[in-house]
Amino acid sequence: MIKKCNGCGIELQSEDKNKHGYVPKEMLKGKKSATCQRCFKLTNYGDFIPMEMTAEDYRKEVQRSANSAKIVLAVFDIIDFEGSFDDEILDILKEKDSIIIINKVDLIPGGKHASEVANWVKERLAEEGIVPLDIAIVSAKNTYGINGIIRKINHFCPHGAKVMVMGTTNVGKSSIINRLLGEKKATISKYPGTTLKSTKNVIPNSNITIIDTPGLIPTGRISDLVCEKCHLDIVPSKEISRKTFKVNADKIILIGGLVKVKVLTDNEMKPIFSIFASKNVTFHDTKEDRVEKLITEHTGTLITPPCEKCKDEFYALPAKTEVYDLNVGEELVFKGLGWISVKRGPLKVEITLPEAAEVIVRDAFIQPKRPIK
Numbered sequence: 349m350i351k352k353c354n355g356c357g358i359e360l361q362s363e364d365k366n367k368h369g370y371v372p373k374e375m376l377k378g379k380k381s382a383t384c385q386r387c388f389k390l391t392n393y394g395d396f397i398p399m400e401m402t403a404e405d406y407r408k409e410v411q412r413s414a415n416s417a418k419i420v421l422a423v424f425d426i427i428d429f430e431g432s433f434d435d436e437i438l439d440i441l442k443e444k445d446s447i448i449i450i451n452k453v454d455l456i457p458g459g460k461h462a463s464e465v466a467n468w469v470k471e472r473l474a475e476e477g478i479v480p481l482d483i484a485i486v487s488a489k490n491t492y493g494i495n496g497i498i499r500k501i502n503h504f505c506p507h508g509a510k511v512m513v514m515g516t517t518n519v520g521k522s523s524i525i526n527r528l529l530g531e532k533k534a535t536i537s538k539y540p541g542t543t544l545k546s547t548k549n550v551i552p553n554s555n556i557t558i559i560d561t562p563g564l565i566p567t568g569r570i571s572d573l574v575c576e577k578c579h580l581d582i583v584p585s586k587e588i589s590r591k592t593f594k595v596n597a598d599k600i601i602l603i604g605g606l607v608k609v610k611v612l613t614d615n616e617m618k619p620i621f622s623i624f625a626s627k628n629v630t631f632h633d634t635k636e637d638r639v640e641k642l643i644t645e646h647t648g649t650l651i652t653p654p655c656e657k658c659k660d661e662f663y664a665l666p667a668k669t670e671v672y673d674l675n676v677g678e679e680l681v682f683k684g685l686g687w688i689s690v691k692r693g694p695l696k697v698e699i700t701l702p703e704a705a706e707v708i709v710r711d712a713f714i715q716p717k718r719p720i721k
């Protein structure tokens with residue numbers, strides 16, 4: 349029987365150190381399973397070895413597990429909700445019964461009531477034509493809401509079931525599985541693409557078999573257009589930061605050196621808006637005539653990400669410029685980076701960013717406590 353790595357699901361082998369799934373022969377002898385060299389290095393030393401798996405390989409793997417699962421647990425990262433969508437995920441959600449898991453709620457600035465998050469998610473999903481069986485609001489980091497997931501599965505499948513966990517890379521699928529199993533079995537890491545193949549485990553004291561799957565890679569995430577180090581700066585590990593601006597026409601705001609936001613509104617009442625992103629992304633406001641000098645001289649130092657190492661590659665990407673008219677209660681989302689939330693509108697902005705980056709207008713996730721008139 350082919351043995352699989354406990355941590356990432358890859359088939360184990362002892363022939364070639366430089367290939368996937370290597371484990372020394374003596375480690376495999378007489379054992380049902382083991383941990384591959386890559387997972388060992390990742391867990392113990394934080395060394396990440398990227399694997400050459402195509403998006404198509406991942407898709408096939410996920411589709412295979414979806415066929416055998418009774419229900420699907422689709423995991424979304426609340427901080428990058430739009431970046432947690434992918435066409436493959438939407439297709440599976442339209443076909444199968446699902447429980448939606450909203451993870452990383454510990455990162456929401458100022459906290460937010462679970463029912464408020466659930467209502468917002470429900471509306472956003474309905475816009476995509478998805479009606480799940482239920483929604484669970486959780487934080488795998490601090491175990492909030494984990495028991496609720498088991499209760500919900502038992503409610504819909506009282507005689508047990510095979511349940512597949514699915515989502516884009518880095519949303520916390522394996523972290524949730526470890527919490528459900530009550531042990532650190534699956535390899536987790538801050539790098540995207542940790543889980544390589546499906547793994548199956550039974551949740552203790554239950555008839556639930558839970559399948560971990562590799563993360564799908566969606567299009568349009570800014571975090572995927574920079575180097576590995578900058579990726580880690582953009583994907584937050586602590587509560588995200590918020591900065592509020594009250595500015596009028598021709599002010600430029602730089603979100604890191606990644607997105608240029610030019611305010612076009614020219615009102616007596618200046619628009620007020622907040623920008624939300626990871627604490628490691630800098631915010632700068634400046635004037636049109638100074639912006640080029642600022643970017644050329646200070647990207648990688650005062651303005652990050654991108655860093656010194658990947659800035660040339662990032663600025664060589666084809667760029668686009670788009671204009672958006674926003675009102676109070678609306679947010680302009682940059683997939684895989686953060687969002688702008690309007691507190692006093694109207695706000696007209698011109699944004700410049702890579703062509704491959706996707707931008708979405710949505711109903712505010714963080715509503716102004718009271719809209720400012």
Ligand SMILES: Nc1nc2c(ncn2[C@@H]2O[C@H](COP(=O)(O)OP(=O)(O)OP(=O)(O)O)[C@@H](O)[C@H]2O)c(=O)[nH]1
Pocket residue numbers: 451452453454455486487488489490515516517518519520521522523524535536537538539540541542543544561562563564584585586
């Ligand atoms: N703040 C916070 N971080 C979390 C939470 N859950 C997971 N993480 C972090 O998110 C990163 C990714 O977690 P994984 O569990 O490896 O994510 P995954 O979805 O299995 O990723 P792939 O296997 O690459 O698809 C790790 O750095 C985790 O520590 C959470 O609830 N809150």
Ligand SMILES: [Mg+2]
Pocket residue numbers: 521522523535536542543561562563
């Ligand atoms: Mg994983």
